[in-house]
Amino acid sequence: MEAKFxxxxxxxxxxxxxxxxxxxxxxxxxxxxxxxxxxxxxxxxATDFAIxxxxxxxxxxxLRNIKAISDKLITCEGMYDYQGIPCVSxxxxxxxxxxxxxxxxxxxxxxxxxxxxxxxWGVKKLITIQELIYDICSEMNEKMAGVKxxxxxxxx
Numbered sequence: 001m002e003a004k005f006x007x008x009x010x011x012x013x014x015x016x017x018x019x020x021x022x023x024x025x026x027x028x029x030x031x032x033x034x035x036x037x038x039x040x041x042x043x044x045x046a047t048d049f050a051i052x053x054x055x056x057x058x059x060x061x062x063l064r065n066i067k068a069i070s071d072k073l074i075t076c077e078g079m080y081d082y083q084g085i086p087c088v089s090x091x092x093x094x095x096x097x098x099x100x101x102x103x104x105x106x107x108x109x110x111x112x113x114x115x116x117x118x119x120x121w122g123v124k125k126l127i128t129i130q131e132l133i134y135d136i137c138s139e140m141n142e143k144m145a146g147v148k149x150x151x152x153x154x155x156x
Contacts, residue, residue: 030060045106046071068096
């Protein structure tokens with residue numbers, strides 16, 4: 001069952017706040033992915049989060065790492081592009097998937113359905129924007145806790 005409208009709105013707000021927090025700490029999604037040796041990304045969904053993600057890749061000078069943008073509203077291949085990135089229908093996404101390609105799913109209300117569909121087509125590396133931002137925040141919090149523990153031990 002997909003998320004209710006209110007849940008999706010709450011999730012979007014919390015994700016946006018966490019993303020802003022990351023940016024305030026100088027942490028970007030493109031650089032995080034680069035540190036994880038992920039250099040090939042496909043963005044699924046024509047959402048505001050997808051646009052912000054593309055903008056972040058542009059600012060990080062890593063736009064070339066986005067291999068395609070896909071959405072169910074895109075019904076053909078090659079007729080459209082966004083910032084030079086090919087826009088493709090979901091059934092053509094596998095053409096752009098390489099071994100190390102990570103597909104980032106940006107629509108929150110349909111994320112699980114999209115995941116199942118893409119997995120059915122053989123796409124192996126999938127993550128929602130929500131999971132990605134939570135993972136980055138979790139790592140950031142662990143590092144910050146380690147710094148605090150280190151500072152506390154020095155002061156004793």
